[in-house]
Amino acid sequence: MISTARRAIYASQLTAKPRLLEPVYMVEIQAPEGALGGIYSVLNQKRGHVFEEMQRPGTPLYNIKAYLPVVESFGFSGQLRAATSGQAFPQCV
Numbered sequence: 001m002i003s004t005a006r007r008a009i010y011a012s013q014l015t016a017k018p019r020l021l022e023p024v025y026m027v028e029i030q031a032p033e034g035a036l037g038g039i040y041s042v043l044n045q046k047r048g049h050v051f052e053e054m055q056r057p058g059t060p061l062y063n064i065k066a067y068l069p070v071v072e073s074f075g076f077s078g079q080l081r082a083a084t085s086g087q088a089f090p091q092c093v
Contacts, residue, residue: 023068029064029080030056031088038083039064046072046079068092 027048031037033055041051043066052065068076073092080088 011045021066022071024069025073027066027068027076028065028093029088030061031064031084032060033035033062035084035087036062036064039080039088040086041067042076042080042083046076048072 014075031039039052043049046068048066048068050064050066053062055062075091076092080090
């Protein structure tokens with residue numbers, strides 16, 4: 001009975017096409033246009049994926065939204081501020 005149940009559970013796990021998912025933060029960054037190069041540089045180093053970039057109406061600031069793996073988030077804020085001379089303000093959600 002136990003070996004039959006074990007085989008059934010094993011077969012169901014294989015047919016379910018299991019995947020390993022990585023936890024990610026959604027990061028919102030506000031910065032002026034001159035800092036965008038540094039932002040993209042840091043996000044690329046940290047395996048980030050930008051999915052939205054838009055300018056705030058009436059201001060010189062851009063809002064950038066990106067996905068950042070949690071494991072890569074350690075030291076992200078400091079590295080981002082260093083690359084943009086303190087002009088970028090990140091918020092991880």
